[in-house]
Amino acid sequence: MSDTALLAALLAGIAGVLAGRAWAAARRRGGSSDRPEFRSSPHYSQGLHYLTQGHTALAVSELSKVVREDPDAVEVSQVLGDLLREVGQVERAIAVHQGLLARNDITRAERAHAFASLGTDYRKAGFIDRAKRTFESALEIDAGNIHALIGIEKLSEDGGQWQEAFRVQTRLARLRKTDDTRVLAHLQAELGQQAMRAGELDAAERAFRAALALDRQVFPAHLGLADLYAVRDPAKAAEVLERAVELVPERAYLAFERLDRLFTACGDPARFTQLVERIIRQDPRDWRARLALARRLSSEGRGDEALGLLRRAAEVAPHVLLIHLEVWRALRSRGLDPAAVDSYIRSAEESVFYRDPHICTACRYRADDMLWRCPHCHQWGTYVEERVAPTASSG
Numbered sequence: 024m025s026d027t028a029l030l031a032a033l034l035a036g037i038a039g040v041l042a043g044r045a046w047a048a049a050r051r052r053g054g055s056s057d058r059p060e061f062r063s064s065p066h067y068s069q070g071l072h073y074l075t076q077g078h079t080a081l082a083v084s085e086l087s088k089v090v091r092e093d094p095d096a097v098e099v100s101q102v103l104g105d106l107l108r109e110v111g112q113v114e115r116a117i118a119v120h121q122g123l124l125a126r127n128d129i130t131r132a133e134r135a136h137a138f139a140s141l142g143t144d145y146r147k148a149g150f151i152d153r154a155k156r157t158f159e160s161a162l163e164i165d166a167g168n169i170h171a172l173i174g175i176e177k178l179s180e181d182g183g184q185w186q187e188a189f190r191v192q193t194r195l196a197r198l199r200k201t202d203d204t205r206v207l208a209h210l211q212a213e214l215g216q217q218a219m220r221a222g223e224l225d226a227a228e229r230a231f232r233a234a235l236a237l238d239r240q241v242f243p244a245h246l247g248l249a250d251l252y253a254v255r256d257p258a259k260a261a262e263v264l265e266r267a268v269e270l271v272p273e274r275a276y277l278a279f280e281r282l283d284r285l286f287t288a289c290g291d292p293a294r295f296t297q298l299v300e301r302i303i304r305q306d307p308r309d310w311r312a313r314l315a316l317a318r319r320l321s322s323e324g325r326g327d328e329a330l331g332l333l334r335r336a337a338e339v340a341p342h343v344l345l346i347h348l349e350v351w352r353a354l355r356s357r358g359l360d361p362a363a364v365d366s367y368i369r370s371a372e373e374s375v376f377y378r379d380p381h382i383c384t385a386c387r388y389r390a391d392d393m394l395w396r397c398p399h400c401h402q403w404g405t406y407v408e409e410r411v412a413p414t415a416s417s418g
């Protein structure tokens with residue numbers, strides 16, 4: 024859930040609480056008013072309006088006025104603090120949330136929520152230890168506080184504490200009744216990598232297998248498993264990767280280098296050629312398969328065929344420097360044949376170049392590399408490669 028969606032849900036919840044409170048207050052007073060004072064403030068309705076329109080900074084300005092007029096508007100302070108953090112005014116957010124916690128007239132639920140919000144402020148400000156302690160304070164009051172659990176899970180991910188992240192994510196999935204198996208599988212794959220780096224090979228294998236049992240599409244777990252087997256049993260490692268390529272063809276290229284090496288180690292390099300040829304037939308726009316095949320052909324002295332493949336690869340992915348480098352290598356090996364060089368320059372001139380070809384399908388964040396966890400929206404497995412087509416030359 025995005026921060027804004029979280030706020031919307033929060034507001035809906037608050038509206039319910041407010042109605043209940045106002046009703047109780049009206050009964051106590053025996054009066055006719057069924058709303059707390061601040062709700063009749065024009066700044067309050069204007070603030071809500073801005074919030075629904077996504078004008079966060081304007082909403083902050085209006086809700087600040089409400090809180091100034093009516094310091095007892097606890098719920099508004101809570102939302103205001105969260106909004107301040109969202110617009111980057113973390114110091115002010117911290118002050119607002121601390122102010123709430125200093126009050127002795129707020130409910131347990133409000134206190135837990137204020138702790139969770141303050142923890143999120145601290146995390147954003149980079150005070151990691153303080154954030155963790157504050158989230159724990161929230162959980163001491165309310166062990167099922169989703170906001171605090173999310174905070175702790177993210178802190179664990181940031182710190183590479185994958186076991187803890189996995190434990191908290193499992194709890195979150197149960198509490199929210201969401202299907203988080205893909206995230207859990209990625210966390211297991213990270214655990215596997217960590218164990219492998221530490222030389223704990225059995226633990227690594229268990230983690231990779233656990234990841235794949237959760238979600239067979241989680242490619243890094245296949246890669247990790249293959250790396251575990253590569254030295255003592257290259258045939259088994261190749262088998263793991265062939266299965267991975269079948270299961271997740273769009274990630275196949277991540278296994279090309281390993282597969283080329285493994286098939287060669289097994290004494291069967293032709294099997295690699297067959298594999299990439301099959302992938303090219305399935306997806307003629309797959310430039311990585313063409314590049315991989317071109318490299319193999321070049322190494323076998325078949326430069327003409329390699330150049331043909333590379334030219335086609337450059338047409339579908341003109342932004343990729345690797346292709347152009349490989350073209351130059353192939354051209355050089357043919358003594359820079361003028362006709363071949365001319366033909367390459369002509370096709371390059373007609374191409375449009377792009378940067379950062381990988382994009383997050385959740386938040387559109389771009390990156391040079393293929394990432395498993397988006398650094399912007401923190402979702403797992405959302406990165407794809409943007410396939411660009413060359414546009415016609417505009418002259």
Ligand SMILES: [Zn+2]
Pocket residue numbers: 383384385386387388397398399400401402405
């Ligand atoms: Zn993202």
